[in-house]
Amino acid sequence: NSNNVNSLRVASSASIAALELADIDWDNLRFGLMPTDYMYIMRCSQGEAFSKGQLQRFGNIELSPSAAVLNYGQGLFEGLKAYRKHDGNISLFRPEENGVRLRMGAERMCMPAPTVEQFVEAVKETVLANERWIPPPGKGSLYIRPLLMGSGAVLGLAPAPEYTFLIYVSPVGNYFKEGLAPINLIVETEMHRATPGGTGGVKTIGNYAAVLQAQSAARAKGFSDVLYLDSIDKKYLEEVSSCNIFVVKGNEISTPAIKGTILPGITRKSILDVARSQGFEVAERQVTVNELLEADEVFCTGTAVVVSPVGSITYLNKRVTYGSDGVGRVSQLLYSALTSLQMGLTEDKMGWIVEL
Ligand code: COI
Numbered sequence: 173n174s175n176n177v178n179s180l181r182v183a184s185s186a187s188i189a190a191l192e193l194a195d196i197d198w199d200n201l202r203f204g205l206m207p208t209d210y211m212y213i214m215r216c217s218q219g220e221a222f223s224k225g226q227l228q229r230f231g232n233i234e235l236s237p238s239a240a241v242l243n244y245g246q247g248l249f250e251g252l253k254a255y256r257k258h259d260g261n262i263s264l265f266r267p268e269e270n271g272v273r274l275r276m277g278a279e280r281m282c283m284p285a286p287t288v289e290q291f292v293e294a295v296k297e298t299v300l301a302n303e304r305w306i307p308p309p310g311k312g313s314l315y316i317r318p319l320l321m322g323s324g325a326v327l328g329l330a331p332a333p334e335y336t337f338l339i340y341v342s343p344v345g346n347y348f349k350e351g352l353a354p355i356n357l358i359v360e361t362e363m364h365r366a367t368p369g370g371t372g373g374v375k376t377i378g379n380y381a382a383v384l385q386a387q388s389a390a391r392a393k394g395f396s397d398v399l400y401l402d403s404i405d406k407k408y409l410e411e412v413s414s415c416n417i418f419v420v421k422g423n424e425i426s427t428p429a430i431k432g433t434i435l436p437g438i439t440r441k442s443i444l445d446v447a448r449s450q451g452f453e454v455a456e457r458q459v460t461v462n463e464l465l466e467a468d469e470v471f472c473t474g475t476a477v478v479v480s481p482v483g484s485i486t487y488l489n490k491r492v493t494y495g496s497d498g499v500g501r502v503s504q505l506l507y508s509a510l511t512s513l514q515m516g517l518t519e520d521k522m523g524w525i526v527e528l
Pocket of ligand 1: 252380413476
């Protein structure tokens, strides 16, 4: 319809004339929603494939009160980032990995999903339409949030008759209020994030609502976030509410193996490769809470948190600190290696960067 054509035309002229940045305080970005210009929407019915999406002005969407996503949590999200490089070009970090992960999650949640190619194209279109919101180099990034949801109405428990794929974006800075300073975590001993056979290994929205209670309690006590243990033996590390966890001992860098209860993070996977290429021994295995307490360094990884050093862990009223206040050597090295690659400051030998 003519509305779609209009918004597409506005979007493309906006991207051509987007050299002027949005008028905001680029020096004080936090990880919070800042409404931008456009969002991307694509819909399809159950049993059909997504075919054609469109950009439209960013704003509220209309849903039936009985939409499956609202009633039964039939929804997934993704997270990735676009960077403005010093040469003025814009890049994405491994967007096809998010497209693949969305498809895996969609299978688990009984939803149709865009193809990886459709996903990457939609991400590119959305980023270009919002180009003026991409922070200047070194000031942050444009966080891209794709959503896939059962938007059709249901009452009895069943997959929705209609699905919506949506992408919105927001300029962001550091995730934790500590910035790059080490964060303080508490090990949760009562509640669990995921159970074997459950949905911990996919990025479904319910996994994130389920951690809010423990997270809020931890924050009220002054901790940055919660580290979860496995629900069977209650001694193996799983992950933090919003990121994966790594422990460093000597030359070995270990992280819990993917076994259905841990989110297969793209930053996690990238850090494993970067660490390997830097000569570290890298292990994906079961990591005990005792090893955590005896580690030389601990850090978290995620798209939103990037590489976040951990300054202390509290477990059963015992507090262990790592290093002296500053960022550990290995955490710093991996943080620098990853972010300089993402920002285009070092050569992309891995083929991870997609230029727009
Ligand atoms: C991300 O790191 O992109 C995530 O999806 C975690 C989210 C809780 C911010």
